[in-house]
Amino acid sequence: xxxxxxxxxxxxxxxxxxxxxxxxxxxxxxxxxxxxxxxxxxxxxxxxxxxxxxxxxxxxxxxxxxxxxxxxxxxxxxxxxxxxxxxxxxxxxxxxxxxxxxxxxxxxxxxxxxxxxxxxx
Numbered sequence: 001x002x003x004x005x006x007x008x009x010x011x012x013x014x015x016x017x018x019x020x021x022x023x024x025x026x027x028x029x030x031x032x033x034x035x036x037x038x039x040x041x042x043x044x045x046x047x048x049x050x051x052x053x054x055x056x057x058x059x060x061x062x063x064x065x066x067x068x069x070x071x072x073x074x075x076x077x078x079x080x081x082x083x084x085x086x087x088x089x090x091x092x093x094x095x096x097x098x099x100x101x102x103x104x105x106x107x108x109x110x111x112x113x114x115x116x117x118x119x120x121x
Contacts, residue, residue: 017082022078
């Protein structure tokens, strides 16, 4: 059974940092691309960042480039999202998602439970 368990969310002031983690189990983590997606209050799901199975290739939505860094530790079956210079508009529930293949351009087939990120003074 595929399980994705996010952690690391919380309340942070604008300009602050948070690191999200996603512990994966039930599949060969190193073989699949992974992504982070988010949903702000009253809005639809937004893809934020993806990383290929081979780790080398990462990509980001324009609004987080230069502020967020996605990474993965295949030995620990864990996906990360380092979020710096956080803005109020980053407030959302964040999910990690597993892709159906090694590229983050492939579709996603599993999503974890949410972790709340709130950026407010």
